[in-house]
Amino acid sequence: MKNAVVLAAGLHAAAAAAQTACSSILVPSYSAPVVASGWQAQLVAGGLTKPRSIAFDSTGALLVVESGKGISRHRFTDNGGTCLSANHSHMLVELTTLNHGLALSSDGATLYASSAEAVFAWTYDAKTASTSGRTRMLVANMSNSDLVTRTLLMSQHQDGTLLVSRGSSDEHEAQSESMTSGLSQIRAFDVGNRSAFATPYNFATDGRLLGWGLRNSVGVGEHPITGGVYAVENSADGVTRNGKDVHENNPGEELNFFGYLNGTVTANQGGNFGYPHCFAVWDASEIPDNDGLAIGKQFARQENATLRDETCASDYIPPRLTFPAHYAPIDIKFAPAGDTAYITFRGSFDRTTPVGYRLSTLSFDPPTGAPVADPSSATALTDVLTNADNTVCPDKCFRPVGLALDASGRVWMTSDSTGEIYVLQRTGKGGEGVFVQPAGKGAGGGSGGGTGEKSGADGRGVGYWGVVVAGLVAGLVVF
Template sequence: MMLPLLLLGFAAHFHGVFSQCQPLSSLNFTDTPNITPGVTAQVVFNNLTHPRGIKFDDASNLLVVDSGVGVIALTLNNTAGCQGWQRSVVVQNSTFNHGIDIGNGTLYVSTSTSVVGFQYDSSTISVGSGTPTVIVTNIAGAGSSGRRFLLIPASGSDPAFLIVTAGTDSDTDFAAAQASSGLSQIRRFALNASLPGGGYDWMTDGEMIAFGLRNAVGLTMDSNNNLWITENSSDNVTWDGIDVSANNPADEFNVVSLNNITGGFYGYPDCDTVWDPTSFSSFTTGEQFSDTSSFADTFCQSPSNNIPPMLSFQAHASPLDIKFYTGVTGNNTSSALNSSWVGNSFVSFHGSAETPEVGFGVVMIPWNTAANTPTANADTQTGYSFLVQATNLTACPGQCIRPVGLQFDTEGRLFVSSDATGEVCRRSRISDFVGFIDDVDRFS
């Protein structure tokens, strides 16, 4: 039994005439970022409301969760009357706020408390006329952390699972230490089974993949069925009565093997990762410490109690999306990113909400393909480098890019959404950068 349409506030708008075209020649960055040599960047669309998650469909339309609006589509139009990208509304719904994925002809989108599915036709860029199907409901932690990330692991034409994240709004939410709280965890829900009436209930259904992840935001799969996770750690923490929060704890890059799901504990709210060891007496970057009175540092440092990250990110950088670069799958190779980067991962740093200003860019993580891990160890601060970053960090977050979603197209170009300047941009090599979406709401 589906939940009532009006109760959920869903309203589907069918694709018709494109509502807006923006010629590429007319677009410039609100604030031009610094870009690594050999890469160029170009705005492909701007003046969106609050773009977050992005996803290419199988017809190369870029679907965007424009928070406060719904799901929009950006479609390349090289006719004489456009020479740029055109925007159309796929689903109008102001409660959609981040997560998006497509599988087996279904478009999945998240609100703060639910996931819904629409029948989707990429040839007409439209959804079916019926009430959307409620896939998951009653998701825990519906405050500002309620921007759910969705992922359907590639499994052929019939996707087996939908993976969903839930976070918490608190720096230290002791309830999250209990798996039964539903907070700060990742769960997966079967898509190739009979859907319960009204959808799966987050608190009682699904399989818990991991918990103790304060705000797991970005998810992606590697070729060995490992789930890689970006985690936003706490902001205000102490250690041994000392405020260490200026440059700690590290944000994290975690991994779960979906071949061996144990529902492991990843530390929050009791255990954190050192980024700046100068704030401590005898720790190194990547080492675990306890920021509560519940456990000693030695408890947090035992992997049997707390699974440590595979790589440490700068504190407060707010890593969001993550994608592996697989190279060119289409026919045009002229604008692809460097072929030597194939296999590396890319992460969007949304940036700090307070001083010091850090993040506000997209980083590349060199990858050890033989070991299937980042090349760097968790105890380094140099395990990644910026592909692009805001030029003047002191103007952030109000007047600079704030990257959110990442997607590669078939030509090996990286598209990025930025929810602080209302632009969609692209990054590519030498002379063709395609990939930022920025939002006119500068305080997200």
């Protein structure tokens, strides 16, 4: 009985502390997101201007590209779990042409960001929260219409190597057929010892070509154990096959593999992945003349004497995995153990029934650095955070974009359309998912949807307090 009283007192004290710590919880203007079982999520920042890519500096501050504005820097009061609140924000770089890409050098002393035309660099001091010196242009000649994001990834396995992804110009997609156009490609550049006054690299002719025939590989990631390079591909909209509209469920979005930067495996490196002629199959039943077509294969947009499905199979590199059409993958980040990749899906705009709009995970085998799922799998993704009702999207829902993992293993995610930042954390195996909201607001339910959990005094669901109780018993919960 004494132990029960002590436990109850401890639980009451913990609840009071948590309520105080999370007294200023933000509430989305739309229906609360649905959180998967074993996860907790909280909205921790709002009012940003189209937040895209994010990264943590060496002091733990969060850097955010605000499209059309520049790079902002944010500090948070951290009360444990997802209980965080912004306590300081300021513009670090004011440059309105910046629109997506962000990276830091391995030592954290150089900051990189991108516009539609170029990659820029600044000397950065995380302790003084400031940049110094001139704005340097490292890579140029990337302007085109339509697909204007230039994703940046600083390799953690090849020091000083910066990966840059450039999409197609949909208005002139035939230009992507030429390698020299620089369109629809991912390239790697040596920026580690680049002089501050060196002539910028020309994207179309310089650097190491990792892959081409890629319509828009917005998310690029590097496996933390093996160094394997992966990218998630936004495939084309409005596609026809032999003159028939197949755009509702095809082509599928893609996960592609580009080998290793150290040159040990380069089977696919520098190869053509099919665009604008060959596309990933998602729903073969929608495709006319579909003999032999299935997930894991590509179909020819227009079969003729020189291009057929067999040509796609023999002359182009197929996706390592295929995801549902129109999901629009934007970022991919790996957990440090290499067993999980997180992928944001910003969602559709060219489909009768909206799809996507979610954060999902993908299982990897750490020693090999390869996805666990077979290339023919239609169920490789596991959803973590989804919208309660996709039919109101894209206007009244979150649209996830950038990802970053902090030192505590929490997942940070931007929503550009709503100007928000979310934080998610695993709460353990099983139990309802919890969306943290103030008292009186219904928390989001688990992955099965529904009306949500019954909330405690601070807006946390009972599933959360079950974890708290278990932690108190084990002596592991710290507020």
